[in-house]
Every structure is written in structure tokens, then in C-alpha cells.
Amino acid sequence: MFEKKGNQDYVTRAWSGGQTTEILIAPEDSCLTKRNFDFRLSTATVASKTTEFSDFTGYERFIMSLDAPITLQHQNIMIPLQPFEIYRFDGGTTMQSHGKCQDFNVIFKKKYQVSVTVLQNNETVVLFTKGQSILYALQTIKVEVSALETVAEVLLQKGESLVLKGQKQLHVISQKTSFSRNKVAVLTQIKE
Structure with a gap:
């Protein structure tokens, strides 16, 4: 069983650093802002040079730039990432991103x-x-x-x-x- 999805099925919203497009959220009736989802896939256009990641305590995250180098920063630790380099981190970690890009994100409960x-x-x-x-x-x-x-x-x-x-x-x-x-x-x- 498979299902094809496109722009008409996605939800796009503005956020402080640009725009995010939700590809999939599960369960379907869950909501990102209520933090009642099990997992979520999205892309984001990062238009600001520096952005703060939202706190998703209780979740894990994957982030990957699709088009430009970025640098993640946790306290004084700098984590340079090239396009298509995948980085995993705890959703409750205080993290900044430096650099404009189009990125791919996965946020999921730790049981997955x-x-x-x-x-x-x-x-x-x-x-x-x-x-x-x-x-x-x-x-x-x-x-x-x-x-x-x-x-x-x-x-x-x-x-x-x-x-x-x-x-x-x-x-x-x-x-x-x-x-x-x-x-x-x-x-x-x-x-x-």
C-alpha cells in the first residue's frame, strides 16, 4: 500500500526564520504546536542568517540542508554540515543554526x-x-x-x-x- 502526496497535501506556514512545509505528521489529526504528534517530516526555507531551534523536549530530531552549507551551534560547540549531511540531536537541546538554506527535518518521539x-x-x-x-x-x-x-x-x-x-x-x-x-x-x- 502506498500513497502519493504533493503540494496540495502539504501544509505551509511562516515561522520566525522563514517558511516551513509539513510533508507528513502522524497521527494525521495531531498538531505541531500542541506537541501531540508521534513524528513529523518537513522542509523549511531558512531566510535568516541565524535561527534558534524550537524546544522539542521528549523528541529526537534529524536535520539536513538540501542546498547550502550550514553550521549548527550548541553552546560553544560548532557543527559544520555540508548539503545532504544528516545530523541527529535531542529535541530538547538548545541549538542554533547559522546559514541560509532549504532544509529537511524529521522530529519523532524517542520510542521510534x-x-x-x-x-x-x-x-x-x-x-x-x-x-x-x-x-x-x-x-x-x-x-x-x-x-x-x-x-x-x-x-x-x-x-x-x-x-x-x-x-x-x-x-x-x-x-x-x-x-x-x-x-x-x-x-x-x-x-x-
Whole structure:
């Protein structure tokens, strides 16, 4: 079972440092500001040179810039990150970010096991057998989704996502021939 999502399904809001787009929140009727969610995936446009991360005590976080170097700062510790370099930290940690970018965020309760992976063109990935997987397209890609004896093909445009449950594996293929080894998607896998 899988579901394709796009801009019409996402929720975009302004925040103090720019704009955030919620790709997925679970359960669906939960709310970021009420802190009653289990996990949330989003992208954000960071328009300020320096921003403070909100306090998400009780949660873990993954952050990754999609387009420009950034530096995270916890007290006097500086953590430089290149684009597509993933960093995990406790949601209650006081953290600043320095640098403008488009980023990818995952926030989740500590009871969950979460994996975030950047996929390259022509890559095949075996999925968690339980839980769910969310594939976020960084460019136009064809996705081959396999479950048991069946294979389905789905075309995702940049910014679209595929929410998968019960599939065995997926294969991503860039639709741009000039980017043969380029990063084409972000795969987030979540299970309890």
C-alpha cells in the first residue's frame, strides 16, 4: 500500500526564520504546536542568517540542508554540515543554526526507530518490514515499488512524496540523464 502526496497535501506556514512545509505528521489529526504528534517530516526555507531551534523536549530530531552549507551551534560547540549531511540531536537541546538554506527535518518521539537516507540515481533499497517509509523527491524520479510478487511504477516530481506501508523494496531512477550519480531522493523509515 502506498500513497502519493504533493503540494496540495502539504501544509505551509511562516515561522520566525522563514517558511516551513509539513510533508507528513502522524497521527494525521495531531498538531505541531500542541506537541501531540508521534513524528513529523518537513522542509523549511531558512531566510535568516541565524535561527534558534524550537524546544522539542521528549523528541529526537534529524536535520539536513538540501542546498547550502550550514553550521549548527550548541553552546560553544560548532557543527559544520555540508548539503545532504544528516545530523541527529535531542529535541530538547538548545541549538542554533547559522546559514541560509532549504532544509529537511524529521522530529519523532524517542520510542521510534528512524532512519534517514539520501538516495542516489539507480539505487535499490530494502525497506523496514514494519512501520512506514516516506520517499521525498529532490528531482523528477521514477520509483519502482515492490511488494511480494507485484511491482508498481510511480512518477514523482520534485517536492512530491510517496508514503509506503508493507512494501519490500524500492528502486529510484532519475529522469534527468545528465545527473547519473546525483542525489535524487530522501528516504525516511520509521518503526516503533
